Amino acid sequence: MNRSNEPEPVPGEAPETAGDAAAVTPATNTEDAAGADVAGVLEVPLGPKRLGLVATLAAIIIVLDQVTKLLVVANLDPLGEPKRILGGIVYLSLFRNAGAAFSTATGVTWLLALVAIAVVVVxxxxxxxxxxxxxxxxxxxxxxxxxxxxxxxxxRSPGFLRGHVVDFISLFEPDGRHFAVFNVADSGITLGAVALVITAILGIDMDGRRGQSRKKEASSG
Structure with a gap:
């Protein structure tokens, strides 16, 4: 008389069938799918690199800055009458600045040049x-x-790393009494700095994602 190798059922307990074991698998797969969906929502795809945009904007500022400086040097006399435009909101006056903003640090022009080089490299x-x-x-x-x-x-003169920056835009008064005389390059630096502050406040990272999204991805991992 042959006996089966299968275990005998315990009294009062329903025998486990192949169908019961298979019924567990879909629940596990459902949980995995839900986790994948959540990860997909939290993951933000990275956009293309923006080196071309940086180079294009920089080139526009450089060209505008140098062209306007050439025109100002050729047409304005430092000792002459400033040109009044926009009803006196803007005056064009030729100044040569050996220092930084508001004519500060005029004695260390070479140091300002080295700092500018470091900024460009970074x-x-x-x-x-x-x-x-x-x-x-x-x-x-x-x-x-x-x-x-x-x-x-x-x-520019007086020499390498010691050249004086050409400034020519004066607001409200021709002598920079209310605000430092500046140029197109200064405008680019100022607007860029303001944009960096706004970007930081909004929590936008260099890769285009927001800091909150990055935290969510870290917590989900």
Whole structure:
């Protein structure tokens, strides 16, 4: 008499069948699918690199800055009458600035030039990894402005790394009484700095994702 190798059922307990074991599998698969869906929602795909945008904006600022400086030097006399435009909101007056904003640090022009070179190098290295449009716009403006004034430091008199920056835009008064006389490069640096502050406040990272999304991804992992 042959006996089966299967265990005998325990009295009062229903025998386990193949169908019962299979019924457990869909629940596990459902949980895995739900987890995958959540991960897919939290994961934000990275956009393309924005090096081209940075370079384009920087080039525009540099060209505008240098062209306007050439026109101002050729047509304005430092000792002559400033040109009044926009009803006196803006005056065009030729100044040569050996220092930084508000004519500070005039005795260390060479140091300002070295700082500008360092800023340019740092921004170029950062730009190669950028995927955020906001960051690209901000850094492009700052880069263009830094290079525009650096060109003056290198090529204008009185000499290499000691050149005086050409400033010519004065607001409300012709002598910079209410605000420092500036140029297109200075405008680019200022606008870029403001854009960087706004980007930081909004929590946008260099890769285009927000800090909150990054935290969610870390917690889900």
């Amino acid at each position: 921004i170029i290295r950062m730009a190669s990894k950028l995927r955020s449009t906001a960051w690209a716009i901000a850094l492009g403006l700052v880069l263009g402005g830094a290079i525009g004034n650096l060109i003056d430091r290198i090529f």
